[in-house]
Amino acid sequence: MSERRSFWGHFWLAKLFLQFAGLLPIGGSSCLWKSFLNQFLATLPLWTSFYILIPQFKFMFFQSPDIDSFLEAVLIAISVLTYQLRSIFVIAYRHRITRLFFVCERMLNEAAPADYSVIFIWAQRAKRISTIYFCGAYCSVITFAVTSTVKQLSSAENSTTKYYPFAPEEDSTPTLQYQIKFATQVLISYIGIAYIAACDMTGTILTLNMCGQLALIRSWLADVSRENVDARGRRTDQSLENVLMKCARRHQIVLEFCSELGDVIRYNYLVQIVTEMYIMAVSGARLSKGSGSIQHLSTLLLAINGLLFSCWPADTLSFESTEIARAVYGVPWHRGSSREKTMVAIMIARSQRPATLRAGKFVQLSLQTFSSITSNGLSFCMVLLNI
Template structure:
């Protein structure tokens, strides 16, 4: 039996259930009580304290930037949690489409392609998972370990909570540290499970376009002409073409659904991408982060990956969907009936508008958009570096 395509996302859904953002899909009333308490204490309160901390942070660039790193990331996490809380019905619909017979396939090539892309997605999930775990260990667990072993001064891992008095913060350092450590792990999990999920949805659509292009090209060789009279052969080939047209229509509907799922989230993800990459680059210049190069490197890698991969996959999907018109011309259409050619022309006309996934219909998910974001981030970084050098020279 062919494994459903949606099974590739089992790890994502498992984490969403554990961390209380899969509320609408779990009918248990006790789970809903757990979810409300969990979200209030580790999501809304945590975000509120981050905002309060930023308000009280001294307006000096070397002090302000370290406090801004996680706050910027949290701006994107806000919309990712919104996606999970309010788009779960659409996510379930996307899962149902992935598991339908048209997508799971009835040919060896389609089954193998789906299997390959599911395996590729699971590898990507594991890579992203471990990059985030290394980042977390370097910023939270290693300083805590050094504190207990060597008795070094312990600083709060995420932000300094400037709204607290120094006495309060120092006397309750372990309590505040533990709260930030737990909440940060939860929010980090929201981040990488949604990022990988968005890329995974695009990846599965890309797999279907690859399958469809092969199906169209293979219509001419999908049966032995000597076994069927011409009329039955034409009817059989026309039937295969109609199946491909239905597959294409379903695939376009799937792309509309997934764009609706992640449109808002990706808009803010790409928007915040400029700020987060700029701030991360600037952080490498600060003495505060000299002992945290592992954290900065893994954090920068994760922030770059979460905007690069959707852009890269969006570009591949666009190109693969544009191949539909060319693929259909590879079938044995010249000697076919007029009804076959009419169906063929219908598919060609529809394929003249390739799929282009966008963020809120404002900008496309593409490599071009990613490059523009990185260029803007670097330009902002150079400006910030000039300000930093000027402040340093004035101080000296």
């Protein structure tokens, strides 16, 4: 059996990102200064990002750049606007998201050893996905910083051109000013990417943990299907009603959890699918033209993975929620009491409508949605290449 670990023992890296984004309280304490720090972190990218955003707008609208430079500025502006919008999402919903994480934490920590082994599989999947995405997010910032540094070091000794990771190049002679500006841009970009990663993985971690709870319910139903009937079809114990009651109660908790999760995360998903579609398009166009290939490849992969890591868990949640009806029907309900038959009917009725997560109020997240968004991004990329 797998080693028993607490919820945040699995997601310690995610916890750091979520605390930095203001989605989780720091230290679990109600101290006044920690509350102020939490509020400060929640609003941090909303005002610091203007340091990068304003120069991009000035460059696009007042300096008549060529098409390649314009696309570069558009890519950075979309990325900055993305984490500004994510900051608004954090400010509006962070208390409800914190409560959802605490509910999920309690359900995992209080699970019996046999139940934990079922949930553990899904917790490990969520851990791997979130770790890959967090590391990839920071690597994308590193590639921009390293590429700009290489350009600066390879320029002529008498050149006054200064290259920045997230701002247009400019003529500048003071070395100290350049270094401070370079470091400030990298720092602000790290803040922004931490917010994007935390907001993207919030839905992923919670959704996969709920998939684990649904898998646990199915395992309970499978066990009672095998244990309650002997070879001649007669009941061998009286635990069916108790197990069905436990399953019905847990099923209701999971459905209510998924309903609230869908309510608080839907606008974040809407921002994600719209902005990442355009980021994929612009990054793909820049990559196809062979300019800045490393950093734009990392940006393209990050956008694709972020969208996939949101759509696949939502699609899996829908599938797992409908599988409950099949598992309930396998229970020997036809030999049970009227109360047991009623609970079976209720669970089957609840499972007829799958648990779904939506972007906004109209786009259901699924692998089909992922395919559609990437296809639209590719079409827009083709348009940019023909300009």
